[in-house]
Amino acid sequence: MGKQRVVLDGPSNLGLRPPVKGAVPGCYKLAGALRDQGLLQRINASDAGCVTPPRYDREGWKPGDGVFNAEAMASYTVRLADRLTKLFDDQRFVVLLGGECSNLLGPALALKRRGRYGVVYIDGHSDFRTVDNAPYVGAAGGEALALVTGRGQADLTDLEGLSPYVQDTDAALLGIREDDEYVGDVEAAGIPVWSALTIMAESAADGVLEHLEREELDGFWVHLDVDILDAEVMPAVDSPDPGGIDHPQLRQLLRPLLASPACMGIDIGIFDPDLDPDGVYAAELTDTLVASLS
Numbered sequence: 394m395g396k397q398r399v400v401l402d403g404p405s406n407l408g409l410r411p412p413v414k415g416a417v418p419g420c421y422k423l424a425g426a427l428r429d430q431g432l433l434q435r436i437n438a439s440d441a442g443c444v445t446p447p448r449y450d451r452e453g454w455k456p457g458d459g460v461f462n463a464e465a466m467a468s469y470t471v472r473l474a475d476r477l478t479k480l481f482d483d484q485r486f487v488v489l490l491g492g493e494c495s496n497l498l499g500p501a502l503a504l505k506r507r508g509r510y511g512v513v514y515i516d517g518h519s520d521f522r523t524v525d526n527a528p529y530v531g532a533a534g535g536e537a538l539a540l541v542t543g544r545g546q547a548d549l550t551d552l553e554g555l556s557p558y559v560q561d562t563d564a565a566l567l568g569i570r571e572d573d574e575y576v577g578d579v580e581a582a583g584i585p586v587w588s589a590l591t592i593m594a595e596s597a598a599d600g601v602l603e604h605l606e607r608e609e610l611d612g613f614w615v616h617l618d619v620d621i622l623d624a625e626v627m628p629a630v631d632s633p634d635p636g637g638i639d640h641p642q643l644r645q646l647l648r649p650l651l652a653s654p655a656c657m658g659i660d661i662g663i664f665d666p667d668l669d670p671d672g673v674y675a676a677e678l679t680d681t682l683v684a685s686l687s
Contacts, residue, residue: 395654396486398686400433402443403473403660407462408495408533409631412667417449418631419667424490426666430679436686438488441480444473444499446492456529459546466495466533467548473499478506481657488686491662494520494537497616498549500660501541501558504614510657511563511605511613513650514538517589517620517634519566521575534631534663537616538566542582563608565601567592567646568621570636589621589637598649605655615650615659619678627678629668640681647685 402424409418424443433440447465454461477500480487489500494516504510514520520538522530523545530536536545542564543550543557550556566579567587579586585604587597605613620630623637638646650656661682669675 396484398436398438398488399441399480399485400438400488400490401441401476401480402490403446403492403496403499404443404490405446405466405469405492405496406449407446407466407469407493408537409493410532411451412631418493419665420491420493420631420663421446422666423492423662423664426664426669426672426675427490427661427679427682429672430676432679432682435679435683436488441476441485441487444469444476454531456531459530460533460536460549461531463533463546463548466498467552470498470502470549470552474503474506477503481507486656487658489658489660491660493534493662494616494618495533495540496660496662497537497541497614498558500614500658502552502555504612504657505555505558506553508611509563509609510559511565511608511610512541512559513601513605513613513615514564514566515568515616515621515646516566516618517568517570517622517637518618518632519569519573519575519579521579526575526578538564538579542584563605563610563613565604567597567601568638570634592638592646593642596645598646602649602653610655612655612657613653614657615647617647617659617661618663619661620663627664627674629665629674630663631665640677644681644684651685
């Protein structure tokens with residue numbers, strides 16, 4: 394019998410740019426939208442509650458100041474990691490509803506406390522921006538893979554002195570578009586990459602699992618940014634791009650990863666219900682998650 398599933402809300406939008414001046418990103422509503430589609434009942438999960446994030450406040454930030462909302466994000470990461478640690482201690486499989494990509498810092502920190510864990514980073518973008526390959530950093534949602542592998546300011550990358558939370562060899566990146574700006578840096582770091590086109594052409598999950606099994610890991614975590622889906626399939630994200638995969642391909646990718654005994658859980662982020670007033674995309678995303686966890 395597998396681990397009992399729990400759903401935990403981590404509705405942080407701290408790592409995204411405002412969609413328009415004076416507004417805040419709507420991805421913090423993701424958890425509510427998927428709960429409204431009956432996610433918990435449909436995957437037979439218990440409710441682990443919510444870790445409420447600090448206020449989103451970019452007032453006064455300017456390029457060159459580092460990651461905005463960093464202090465709030467750091468404190469939130471520790472609180473999220475504390476909650477996750479209890480769930481992992483109780484042998485729970487966690488479905489973490491974001492939020493945006495910086496939410497990965499919470500499970501990454503929680504798992505590094507326990508041992509050596511990998512991350513399967515499923516995203517339409519590499520999220521590998523650093524001060525070494527860009528004029529400045531700012532939105533941690535576009536830097537999350539870099540941050541969890543120890544690249545960036547210490548107040549985010551070295552919490553509890555545990556940097557890096559994930560070693561380069563223990564990560565895998567899936568779903569980026571062919572023209573990704575930072576893919577060369579990812580590959581130079583030794584992180585294997587499966588582009589969206591590669592996922593369409595082959596069973597990428599098998600390759601990922603083989604890669605992770607070669608490392609001496611205690612387990613792994615799956616990060617899902619729903620902008621891996623093509624813009625026509627999922628436009629309700631902050632950076633929709635063409636060239637992505639569709640829902641059947643995402644299910645085919647997720648199923649073997651989430652079924653692995655080594656998988657500790659998954660976080661889902663970037664879906665923005667403000668861009669889905671009729672709930673159509675929330676319903677389709679929930680159907681895919683249910684099918685992937687069945």
